[in-house]
Amino acid sequence: MRARLLAVLALLVLAAGAIVLTPRVRECPRAAPLDGLSTILAGWTDADGIPDEALPVDPSEVAAVRRTYRSGPRVAWISVALFTRQDDPQRRASINRIYAEQDVSRVERATLPAAGARPNAVVVSRRDRRVVVAYWYQIGSRTYASETRFRLALMREILLARRGDSLLARVAVPVDPDGVAASLASAAELAAALRVALLAGPGC
């Protein structure tokens, strides 16, 4: 009995030591991955600023690029936000701020008409307007659509590399009279160009 109690104590001390003595995570230089994001993406050109109600600001983001892109009559909004030191849960992107949630009557999962890596896509119905929102996460040179896979990858990154940085990229396209399919196609086109631009960026 006494030997077993001592064994339990030893295991507890080992666990406490592992928690206390592990070095803290390193922080990505602010805004480094967002530097130089092109103002022209696959024929879409930008104008600064987007309405908050289209893509809400997350108070945990340490840097962000938020732009309106236009291509002929089509309009789209993008937001790319950097989150650092996410071993602290308070510094993570909130899933409540991916899209505006107030007065939303319906959120429907959608699939973007794109080959290869597909981001998450939802059609958000809010009062008499609808918006397609596509979003994904990026850690280093890898992108993740699944929240679960992203969290697992972030855990691995924090544990093994002691880094806790990621980007949350979002593209919002208002649903036009041509229907959801046209808006999904626009979102897919801009999301693919944005993904390539972010992967080619300087990273952390």
Add this chain to the structure above:
Amino acid sequence: MASTLGLYVPVLLGMAADWARFPSQSHGFAVPAIAAYLIWMRRGAIASAAPDGSRAAAAAGVAALIAALGALVIGSLTGETFLARASLPVALLGVALFVGGPGVLRHAWIGLAYLFFMVPLPYLTLKTLTYQSRLFDASATAAALRALGVPVLQDGVMLHLANMTLEVADECSSVPAIAALIALGVAYAQLHPRPTWVRVALALSAAPLGLAANIMRLILTSLAAYTLGPIALSNVIHRFGGTTVFLATILLLLLVDRVLTPLSPAPTPGAARARG
């Protein structure tokens, strides 16, 4: 046990902060007290259980403890609070098996395992379930209103009545309270000696009864809003929705108990002692 709890002080403080912050998790404050009571009820049996020196039991106990402490370390370093929090009951079960043996665990496990109910569910899972529940609740409420002759147009989680629009909001869903309802069912089932099948039935019925009670509350609120207007939304049943559902669930559990208990033969005094 005390040393294990000492290591978990930061985890427990974080959980207590969440219990205080989110009303749907406030049952967390009651869970440790109920767990302690469940163990206290069995203190005689636990004290008289002879320590078992078998190597197999010790190996299983230490394996559970190492797995739990591994989860605590990973959860603490990565900020995955659910992992760190859920490891506490596993660690205590491991210590009970490793130090006390299967005899102690046989009587103490229900109290230690009950601590799982104090751990808030991962928010990612909760959010998805809550939205689906809101849609289901809105559909069920709209169907009931139509059956009662009330004109209503459902648009997702919105219910458009002739005089106003109601939203089945996150707070209107009973999913966030589901852990509390299951904890309530398990605790209620353990209060008196009962056949195992009645205990299981009572524990499993708490969540669906809570969901049904919540839909009834939504139907009553919608009917009141249709009849009286916006003033209906400031009534007691709507403003204290969680409490209303909790009380209704207790009443429904009592009803289920009254129906099920007579169906099983009364336990013999010896059997009652063995269980209690």
